[in-house]
Amino acid sequence: MALIVQKYGGTSVGDPDRIRNVAKRVLATQAEGHRVAVVVSAMSGETNTLVALAEDLGGSVPDPREFDVLVSTGEQKTIALLAMAIHGLGKSARSFTGAQMGMRTDTAHTRARIASIDASRILSVLDEGSVAVIAGFQGVDDGGNITTLGRGGSDTSAVAIAAAIGADVCEIFTDVDGVLTSDPRMVPAARKLERISYNEMIEMASLGAKVLQTRSVRFAARYGVPLHVRSSFKPDEGTWVVPEEEIMEGLFVSGVTYNRDEAKIRVRGVKDVPGVAARIFGPLSEAGIIVDVIIQNLAQDGTTDVTFTVQKGDYRRAIDIANEVGGLIGAVAIDADENIAKVSIVGLGMKDHAGVASRMFEVLAEKGINIQLISTSEIKVSVVIAESETEAAVTALHAAFIEVGAAEPVVEN
């Protein structure tokens, strides 16, 4: 008998029939002898409706405290309806709002961080043989104010609850079969991974795979909660996200990802003195702009170029700041390019095989794809290329690293 947390997103609870299906799936799991706590999101569309109302009445930046009071009603509706559906099937269930389950957070409205969870309240309901039906995404601060966790909050709630109650697994139900080696719309040969490590998953998630939010995977890694990403619509196993040591023989490269939502800015011909980077990135950070790739190279004349990428939504503001700062620090010019893509390969296997990066560059060169920027970490290599070449690059890399098969390294140094 296992202790299982199941998390269902907005699409899975999008209408009454889907909520009934979730109720059945939860009860089927319980019928196998498990104790089940379910974490749910707002019904799909609900949050958008609430946000539109907030913007109508509160303007483009509604009061954050009241925004949280408003949007938290979305999950509250779902928990009540799912609990009713379970009762309707003759079983017992009890719903929990963030406050009722003792999900304590800090006071950072709309992006609160979890401080603690009162596991005993959930466990006592499970011990009675009931299903605990829990609102994701929401908590309360020490003053009893309603808070929300921001983007990916429901996944994070589910993982945090799984950690707090000592669950054997946190199952994340989604509309895909699991974590795939690449985007199947671009790479028809993309296939489901059976297992992937937390760190690979974090890289995959932050590089553009949309299955799980990075934040929830970090949380799972920190507390050692096994995640199981699986389909809401099929009974099949999905992908297990587990500690690295549990992956005996993984794929050499687990995934090929891409992100077309970034833009590139280059501050050219800056005198290379200490503090230049800080003068550029300080103002960007103060403006709340998140910088992704940063590359700096020294030219022969003793000046330096600083190149970085930002989200496309921040592109215009970032250029303005770069121009302003560039003037102050004596930059020769500011170049910018919106038509770029970041393509990455991710895999635990590359830790021990330095040849992976060079093999990646070879594959791209064979396709005539020019690399603008390179950024690497222990388990990933990212390149920035022209946006128009995204599909060619992803397809070639998937073929070279994944379709050739299995756990064998494709290159050796």
Place this chain on the structure above:
Amino acid sequence: MALIVQKYGGTSVGDPDRIRNVAKRVLATQAEGHRVAVVVSAMSGETNTLVALAEDLGGSVPDPREFDVLVSTGEQKTIALLAMAIHGLGKSARSFTGAQMGMRTDTAHTRARIASIDASRILSVLDEGSVAVIAGFQGVDDGGNITTLGRGGSDTSAVAIAAAIGADVCEIFTDVDGVLTSDPRMVPAARKLERISYNEMIEMASLGAKVLQTRSVRFAARYGVPLHVRSSFKPDEGTWVVPEEEIMEGLFVSGVTYNRDEAKIRVRGVKDVPGVAARIFGPLSEAGIIVDVIIQNLAQDGTTDVTFTVQKGDYRRAIDIANEVGGLIGAVAIDADENIAKVSIVGLGMKDHAGVASRMFEVLAEKGINIQLISTSEIKVSVVIAESETEAAVTALHAAFIEVGAAEPVVEN
């Protein structure tokens, strides 16, 4: 500087523009130098939507605990939106759910009774110069479970809060101008009352005037909270509902009301022995049927007739019970009539003037209206007549008791 509770119903907060209007009205009151706490209902239509979802997922009797979790989201939405609207007008406001304001109730889900309110939380927000925006209709029990107060709950919340914080007045905003002497759709000469006593208001409310729920008026009377029933759409004064001793010279009769939602049942020819009434009304009460008028008269042959009225919705069940009981106690027959109306006159003035009832019967006789049942209390006289004669009766009584004018008794004994 006064301390004012304002209560706005679902129609007054029915869409974003109306919520903005409420925000302006609240701030206009504050700008006059008053401290203002606002109690709001769910946006009109919202509760029906939620109830439909509950019935879809929970069947005709959804789990009451979860029902309260669900429907309480309606008011929670409104408080957030109204607080945002006030912020949007450059002023400060803070919303309170039932839990956040410390509205403690018993555990009777969907019809909870208020136990206590933590006034300090609201007062501290008011003392900072903010508007307190409070969800009506909802509270929490000692276990932190969300409860709702049932029908008329928002009015009751508002009055209870006014009592707890020691407000000078509880203003009930509605879509009519105040409390009228009769239904203006039936009696064009109906006019707004300036003042009315709690007890008159309770009789008026329970007899069919829909402005205020009886329960909230009883609450106001118990704690001596002055109510001011006024229009959401006009700035004019409405009707004050106050203790009897504050009405120096009221109308002799304050209102003429009618109720066409009752039906009459007569249990005929029962032997007049002690306990007969209990044998009839016990089973009705156990079935949850509320009996209104009860009349018993002894016939010359030593048998008795027991006649009573029930809500039309309970009519069929009440007849079944009457037939069953009638058989057991040897009743000669059960008569029943759905086509009746109860017409009443209400007024403090009649306490001291026994002639009011007989004048009422005279007025009806002059119009050829037959009286089937009579029931009286200290400040009201009700008659049951044929439903088809409702309008004739109400119009004639309004003309005789109210249009003749002023505070002068129209009859003297």
